[in-house]
Amino acid sequence: MFLRFAAVAMALAFTTVTPAEAAPRLVPAADREVVFTVDGTTTYGTLHVPEHRPGQRLPAALLLPGSGPTDRDGNQPPALTPNTLALVAEALGEDQVATLRFDKYGTGRTGLGAYEDRPEELDHPAFVRQAQAAYGVLRDQPETNRHALTIVGHSEGAMTALQLGGTVHPRPTGLALLQPQAIRLLDLVTLQLKDQIAEATRQGQFTPEEQRVINTAIDAAVTAMRERRPVDTTELPAPIAQLFEAFQGTSHQFVMTSDAIHPPDTVAALRPGTRVLVTCGTNDPQVPCATTDALTTALRHAHVGTPGRVTLHGVDHLLHDDAHPDTLAPAVLNALHRFTKC
Template identity: 60%
Template sequence: MRWRILATAALLAAVTATGLGAPTANAAAPAALVPAADRDVQFTVDGTTAYGTLHVPAHRAGHHLAAALLLPGSGPTDRDGNEPPALTPGTLALVADTLGADGVMTLRFDKYFTGRTGAGAYQGDPGRLDLAAFTRQAAAAYTALRDQPEADPHALLVVGHSEGGLQALLLARTVRPAPAGLALLAPQDERLLDLLAAQLDGQLDEAVAAGQLTEPAARANRVGVATAIADFRAGRPTDTSALLPPLASLLNALFGPNNARFVRSDDAVYPPDAARAIRPGTRVTVTCGTADANVPCATTAPLLAALARTHATGPGLRTLDGLDHFLHPAGTPVNDRMLAPAAVAALHEFARPWKSAE
């Protein structure tokens, strides 16, 4: 019977080695909790290193998280959604905090001519920058996010504010894997110069209502702005000499050598056309604030129709009553660092399928 004793000993050794004999309580013990943390991320594209902040929420070790790339609005807007020192609402930093509460990790970065990234390879010639350069930079950021060890490559998201909403649409049709979800927060939904003309018309109307300008003067400036835009689009010289000085200064800067290439390339894109390339089944949220003078709710219909034709899934449009372009309640000082509860709720709703249980 000795062979049975030897066999039993061998069996016990094998069981111990494979862990089958470990107590049930140890096998079910949860993985260690990794605390929330921010860490610096950098990536290089077109000869320029860009710098950003990765926010990783608290999670169990080894657990992969949904991961969202955050894209800023127009102009020199940095990783936090600020244009310091004058404009510091912290929009993207607040979005990162909100998504982090749902267990979604985020990457936000300083685009060209902002923050630590600065001008990079464009230092001596900013006029070389066009919309495609910013899209390539965003695509490199998406890849950097995808490659983070905590990121779930099947749950990559893009959240864009204002012009960043247009960039999200452009990015979604080029990167791989395609994003599982897009949150377009007060997105640019018209051609750039059409949107600009509407904004300037609104400001002229406000000046008339306040008694600061006569209606004939406002009308002449509306016509002058429209003529300057038409001439720029046609490649003709623009004449802004008859416009109010603030309008002339703005258009001269946009149409000047440092910005003309970018403006022309952005204005060539009709956002609903970009939306038609979105992958079917993509979860999409679009927000519009009823007090948003930059991107009014009245302009969203063509974009929403284009998204519907792609068979994108909901939540779809979320109208934010009384909110401005920075997702504040109307009348809130622009530099107050806050997101209105309705905007927070829209973000939580968007992130619901990827909400971490930890």
């Protein structure tokens, strides 16, 4: 009997799998700096690679920031630091998606680059080319699955994502358009300004007649810009007058080339079946849900895939809600999770 037990014990000793064999060592999650050059400008970014098996190829997403001097993390320091894109990268990493985010022109370590001495020449296509180059960098990373590339854009970055979706190679398998700029730039500016004037009128800062005059002046200013005529700012409140003066100054090329894009028109170039997420927040005055109607219709006609438009109740433009002012709202996390699992 003892010999039989000894034989069994010896057999088990030779067949037992060691912990190292049962669970191969994982490569820990890490961020690394990425540097690439486009149009003579050295561009700096962060590649986030989640924990993975050695040699594993991961789905990967290019992250594109919103308008203005918004850096790779989704911040406009020092005044505005919501970390929007850094938090999106973290959320996607939890779903085993690698991400690349970068400092676009005028932000972070990249700065104005080749446009330092000629900022008036910086136009929207330059930002698109920069994003296209970043997509190529992400595609060529050793951890990237080239057949599972997506683009995630926030606000203005969502419009850029749409433009890339129909032009880059390989075509992305999905686009996540978070609180997207879904109508022409100056139409969106008009909507935002009129909403602000309406609120100021409700608070007694303007009379209804003054509100009407200002709204008419805003419409006239936009028409003048589109017709390449000087803008008459005499009927506009000082802050709005200064905005249109800036639109005619150094940023003129960018404003006009961005305004020339009607986002729903870019949808036709997407590959049928591309999965697309469009979000809108009910607490987002910058991109009201109604502004995404035409884009949603165009996507449906283009026969793209799910999850489609998702209304985020109580969520603002920076993807927060009242209970989560410093992190992504749960509704946002749920939408991103659905997108990655489609």
